[in-house]
Amino acid sequence: MKPSVAPVAGANLNRVAAALAAALAAAAFAGTFFFDEVPPGLPGLGAVEFPRLICIVILALSATLALQEPPRRDPDAHAPDGSALAIWACCLMFIPAMALGGMLGTSAVFLVAAGWLWGERRLPMLIGISLAVVLCLWLVFVKVFRLTLPGGLLFGN
Amino acid sequence: MEAFLGGLAILADPYVMLMVLLGTVLGIFVGALPGISGSTTIALMLPMTITMGPIASICFLGAIYCAANFGGSITAILVNAPGDPSASATALEGFKMAEKGQAGLALGISAIASAIGGIVSVVVLIVAAPALARSAYSFGPPEYFALALFGLSMCAAIGGDSPVKNLIAAAFGLLLATVGMDLTTGVERFAFGITELSDGIGFVPVLIGLFAVGEMLDQAANRHGKAEIVSLEAARVPGRAEMRKCWRSIWLGSGIGTFIGALPALGATTAALIGYNETRRWSKHKEEFGHGSIEGVAGPEAANNAAVGGSMVPTLALGIPGSATTAIILAGLIVQGVRPGPHLFNEQPTLLYAVFASMLAANIFYLVMGLSMARLFARISLIPPAFLWPAVFVLSVIGAYGPNQSMGDVYVMLAAGVVGFLFRRTGFSPAPLIMGLVLGGMVEETLKQSLIIFGDDLSGFLQRPIALVLFAITAAGLGWPLVARLTRVARAA
Known part of the structure; x- marks a missing residue:
């Protein structure tokens, strides 16, 4: 295809x-x-x-x-640009940042930062949605499934 | 019969029914989201199911699997962006129908064909799985070794751009499965003194990394694509003439899908593509194909949903995954302490029949939802990726961390994510690696047991007819492309 x-x-x-x-x-x-x-x-x-x-x-x-023929290039596969590299860097930073912000606090910041880098410029909407997502995660994982998520120095302890 | 009624009784439990309903809604939701496939979602949901118990969890995961294939067709028809890879064949004719102003009809026939294909395959599952399990009672370690090798060899045809790449990925999956303590000798392998690796590499973080994080990293690099959208329409139930036109393709697709699904490793995407080709081959209206043929929607949709039940047959009866998604479901069952295989039909028949009944229920649920809410589900594809993919990453981190509350699993998940991204960029498919990882323990264990039975003499396999037949099929399957190529070269010369 x-x-x-x-x-x-x-x-x-x-x-x-x-x-x-x-x-x-x-x-x-x-x-x-x-x-x-x-x-x-x-x-x-x-x-x-x-x-x-x-x-x-x-x-x-x-x-x-x-020994096989070289593969055909996927026309939809773009080389990562600066923003893509920055999104990947955000993903990498997620783990060490958890020591400071805890899993939920870091998630909120990550969702805003990665969303912005992805190209979304409506900051109030980004912040609102990131808070809503974190609230849902807290309700589902902490309250319903009784999971202890890692806390950080500033948030979650 | 008693077990089947017991299974139905379990389904009457409001909690289990709620899980099936939730799984169906979630399946359609994610199926309609381009980029997030049923297998990705099942990998992401796996950690959440640990607290549910085996029956509710497999019913939930099975419902997602059933519904995601259908959900993928909604965006394939309306947006020309298959939400699930298995809907790629549907987009060929479905979007053309939508451009002609027949989107509602395409959605309607898609829902009906999907449900018929799904129900036919579940009926086959109910009949065939116990029979296959009974015949597997005579299997010993040599036969299981041969069967697992056959399953791995089928990975060659699973996807990606080269069978050799698929086999390499499957072999790396086998190698990953050797990490940790070897149970027969007590020797630690590839653990490098890291305590977390002594127990082996967990399925869940690898699955989440390969499927969800790998896809997220790839989507981050491909942020500029824009889907073409036609006007969103409600589904329309096809009339009698349209149904008469589609009956043959629906039955053909159902048969092909069930058969292909039952073969180890091959899943809904292969079934849909072959279903499309065969529908076109046997159609009386070949001229309509490529211009929005209703049969071209019905055939592949019946096939990809029939593959769901079909792929559950070897998964439950033999413990050999019928597809990448069932490999993940199998991993979920193992995490729950349930080891699928022939003994399961004796030990926990009610669990199995609850699964069968839940899959029937899921097919009926998505038929009703598909016909009544297709336009609503199509709006899912309008969710901005800037909100969606970062949330997928966060969910992946929590999902990897959750089951063992271990940061080591999060690191494994990230590493698997990078591998998943590199796989996508180099034409490798992540599915064979998962098959290798899931089957690795069985392959090594049965090989060791076989050699102990044969007194370290490999020729002992020659005295096992079933194993020999399976080896022959495996060799023929792997060697056939080479023979075909040599024949072509010889003819050309």
């Missing part, structure tokens, strides 16, 4: 993906040599054989992938 478009210019994405998959599999294979020794006398496969077998399968499949 995807429209037919030109192949990706530049690096063959399949080869990049294959190299990455092979590197991960090789690292995992090497990692199996650092497992503890299996106690003697146990029958059947030990702890390392199955992961090693999977790693070998991944290496073989990666080699096959590297």
Whole structure:
């Protein structure tokens, strides 16, 4: 169902993906040599054989992938712009920010910041909706499901 | 029969019925939201279901699964943006009908075909699942190993842009399943001394990360797309002549959807695409296809909803997921302490029949809602993404944290989100990774048990006819594309 478009210019994405998959599999294979020794006398496969077998399968499949034609470019996939990077940064900052604002306080700020970066410029509406969402989350998770959400220095303790 | 009546009695419990109703409304709601699929929603809702108990939770998740496929068709028809991937085939003819001023009719036939497809498949589920489970009583570890391998091999056809990529993703899922303590030897694997990893990688944070956060990161990068919208119309019940025209495609779609759904790994999207092609092939009005054919809406809609019941057959009877979404439901059952498989039909028949009855109820609920409230649900697609996606991220963080109250799970979820985004950008599908993760334990465990049975002699598999047949089907399925390509090359030469 995807429209037919030109192949990706530049690096063959399949080869990049294959190299990455092979590197991960090789690292995992090497990692199996650092497992503890299996106690003697146990029958059947030990702890390392199955992961090693999977790693070998991944290496073989990666080699096959590297030989394949480069994929067609998805016309809907845009390169991330500055705002997208800023939204991702907000997502990354969410966890450390929880130490200060707690999960609910951080959520309220995140919803406003990410919404603004997404392109929404009606600030009162953003603030109103973020507060409403946080209120719903509090009602559902804290009051109904009795979940203890992490608190922060400024909010939630 | 007694168990079935017991299942119906459970459904009479107002709490369970409320969960089915809530699941149906939520399913239509998220199905109508472009970008948020049924599988994403089920992954997000999984942590909430932990407090519900096994019956209410699987009824709730099953209802979301049933209704999301239908919900996706509403925006596919009115906005040309399939709310759920399984509705992509519906958009081909549905939006053309809407442009011709027949949006109401398209919505009406979509609701009816979806409900018929869904009900037919649940009836098949009621008949076939116990029979399959009975036949699986003779299965030992070698047969289950062969069956799990067959399920994994079907991942090749699950989606994404290359079968090899799907198999790589499935293999990484298997590798992820080995993280933590190996139960037979007590050796810790890939835990790196991190306590949280000793128990293995949880299903819930990986599911939420791959599906919800990965999609959110991708949507953040693609914020500029704008959907084309035609006038929102109420659904119209098709007349007798229109129904007569569509009967063949509805039954064809129902049959195809149930069969494809029952095959491990293949789900509603594949069923809908094949349902569309076969409806066109067998239609007496081929010239209408591409210009807004009502049969082109009925066929794929019946197929994608029939795949729901079909995919539950191997999931419940064998513990092998019939689709990516049922892999998530299977994970939900495991979290609840329920291990699907043939023994479940003896141990908890009432639970199973409650599930079947709840799926029937969900199909009837969304038929009524679809016919009466389609215009309202279509408005869901107008929710600004700037409000929607950040809220999805917040819900993902809480969902990952909730079950174990562990920040480690939140980190796993974030890492899985990045992987999910990279998968989308490089043509990998996240579904095979989930299949690998869910089936990983079974594959390793049954391989180890088989080798103990055979005294470490692999040729022991040759003495197990069922396992041999399954290995042969797996090999044929994996080797066929290569043989076909070589044949084409030879012919061209």
